[in-house]
Amino acid sequence: MKNTERTETRKSEILNIAESLFIEKGYIHTTINDILIKSGISKGSLYYHYKSKEDILDDIIKRIGDKKIEAANHIAKTKGIDAQTKFLQAIFSLNSSDDRQAQLTTDLEKSSDGQMFIKSLADIVLRLAPILLIIVEQGISEGVFTTVYPLETVEILLCAAHALFDNGNLAWMPEEQKRRLSAFIFITERALGAQEGSLTELSQMAMPDEGE
Amino acid sequence: MKNTERTETRKSEILNIAESLFIEKGYIHTTINDILIKSGISKGSLYYHYKSKEDILDDIIKRIGDKKIEAANHIAKTKGIDAQTKFLQAIFSLNSSDDRQAQLTTDLEKSSDGQMFIKSLADIVLRLAPILLIIVEQGISEGVFTTVYPLETVEILLCAAHALFDNGNLAWMPEEQKRRLSAFIFITERALGAQEGSLTELSQMAMPDEGE
DNA sequence: TAAAATATACCGACGGTCGGTTTGTATCAG
DNA sequence: CTGATACAAACCGACCGTCGGTATATTTTA
Numbered sequence: 001m002k003n004t005e006r007t008e009t010r011k012s013e014i015l016n017i018a019e020s021l022f023i024e025k026g027y028i029h030t031t032i033n034d035i036l037i038k039s040g041i042s043k044g045s046l047y048y049h050y051k052s053k054e055d056i057l058d059d060i061i062k063r064i065g066d067k068k069i070e071a072a073n074h075i076a077k078t079k080g081i082d083a084q085t086k087f088l089q090a091i092f093s094l095n096s097s098d099d100r101q102a103q104l105t106t107d108l109e110k111s112s113d114g115q116m117f118i119k120s121l122a123d124i125v126l127r128l129a130p131i132l133l134i135i136v137e138q139g140i141s142e143g144v145f146t147t148v149y150p151l152e153t154v155e156i157l158l159c160a161a162h163a164l165f166d167n168g169n170l171a172w173m174p175e176e177q178k179r180r181l182s183a184f185i186f187i188t189e190r191a192l193g194a195q196e197g198s199l200t201e202l203s204q205m206a207m208p209d210e211g212e
Numbered sequence: 213m214k215n216t217e218r219t220e221t222r223k224s225e226i227l228n229i230a231e232s233l234f235i236e237k238g239y240i241h242t243t244i245n246d247i248l249i250k251s252g253i254s255k256g257s258l259y260y261h262y263k264s265k266e267d268i269l270d271d272i273i274k275r276i277g278d279k280k281i282e283a284a285n286h287i288a289k290t291k292g293i294d295a296q297t298k299f300l301q302a303i304f305s306l307n308s309s310d311d312r313q314a315q316l317t318t319d320l321e322k323s324s325d326g327q328m329f330i331k332s333l334a335d336i337v338l339r340l341a342p343i344l345l346i347i348v349e350q351g352i353s354e355g356v357f358t359t360v361y362p363l364e365t366v367e368i369l370l371c372a373a374h375a376l377f378d379n380g381n382l383a384w385m386p387e388e389q390k391r392r393l394s395a396f397i398f399i400t401e402r403a404l405g406a407q408e409g410s411l412t413e414l415s416q417m418a419m420p421d422e423g424e
Numbered sequence: 425t426a427a428a429a430t431a432t433a434c435c436g437a438c439g440g441t442c443g444g445t446t447t448g449t450a451t452c453a454g
Numbered sequence: 455c456t457g458a459t460a461c462a463a464a465c466c467g468a469c470c471g472t473c474g475g476t477a478t479a480t481t482t483t484a
Contacts, residue, residue, distance in 0.1 A: 114326020122381040152395030163371035169334040183364030190402040254435040
């Protein structure tokens with residue numbers, strides 16, 4: 001195996017283990033030693049690949065973001081789908097794109113870690129907004145959306161979605177969470193100036209009863 | 213001076229100094245020693261009053277939240293003001309309630325501290341939503357607002373506002389920030405089902421050119 | 425009311441943890 | 455052989471929090 005390949009696999013090994021630990025215990029409460037023990041590598045080796053603990057986090061955030069962007073991009077570029085459906089799909093693809101990420105919402109408190117949250121918020125908003133913007137603009141030209149603030153609307157919705165649904169700190173009952181999701185779709189509808197009920201209807205078709 | 217009084221003044225001394233340091237350098241980058249040096253007290257004394265660094269932060273968040281709640285409550289309970297005006301005032305009172313807090317938005321990076329952000333987010337959303345709900349319900353009964361999700365709408369708007377305007381990590385140009393503010397008001401308007409342009413108009417009257 | 429007993433407020437040295445560095449070594453391509 | 459890559463382990467210093475002990479009020483007792 002070539003060295004560079006080995007480096008990449010080594011790096012993603014570290015990344016995988018660190019990610020699961022960060023999700024499990026939170027960034028702050030995961031020590032470098034935890035990562036070393038679980039991965040079986042030595043400190044020198046870890047710091048050969050990553051220059052700091054925060055560096056590892058950044059890479060994890062980026063990798064998660066990449067997946068989401070890819071998914072969103074794929075949706076945005078698909079032909080023959082109306083803008084409303086695309087927008088809903090793109091928004092929903094944010095949450096459950098990663099299996100383990102689901103825990104983050106479920107395992108309360110554990111992930112009450114600010115670092116991860118704020119970094120992924122910034123990452124998602126800055127990198128994903130331009131993609132959702134494409135969808136919204138498609139909707140505007142199709143006449144199903146109406147707004148003079150397409151980019152800002154997307155940014156605001158992304159902020160809200162992330163704070164609401166990817167945050168262990170705002171621990172809520174499943175029933176409340178369900179209402180909040182309905183409300184979010186409803187507000188999205190209004191914010192984008194879509195036909196009253198259009199997105200709500202679509203979302204109910206897409207997930208008739210996904211309340212677990 | 214009675215001992216209990218002394219304790220209270222001592223605690224608020226610590227709180228004041230810690231708060232200014234946290235705002236200045238961020239929670240993580242402020243050390244306990246920083247607080248000790250600036251306040252002139254000893255370590256043992258500090259840990260007599262507070263059991264941990266995070267404990268101090270929690271108290272600060274709570275105190276800031278208390279101020280905001282008081283302000284919002286005052287607005288909500290005032291008679292003879294229409295719901296739209298109240299809502300705008302309440303939302304805006306969140307940002308500039310504390311003078312120093314303003315820096316938090318301005319001094320980029322310094323406060324890119326996840327702990328403070330996520331804690332104050334949870335605090336604001338959980339404690340402030342019920343108050344804003346009162347205003348929205350007033351608006352509904354006055355016929356100026358229309359929504360079947362009053363509480364959830366408020367929660368979502370608060371999340372968005374906090375993530376957008378109280379977050380150093382999403383560093384934006386003043387011009388962008390201004391557009392975002394306009395967009396936020398616009399979306400609030402639509403989310404609450406208010407008359408198109410009503411809130412925007414009010415906000416322009418209240419702060420014709422508060423740029424900078 | 426003065427001494428004794430107790431509760432409250434405060435001090436600073438020390439311990440242990442943790443992120444990060446430095447130094448040393450093995451492997452391998454050229 | 456030699457330089458670069460990959461890894462290992464001892465080491466460092468910053469930092470949070472603890473602990474034994476002291477000083478200053480407050481209450482109790484005689």
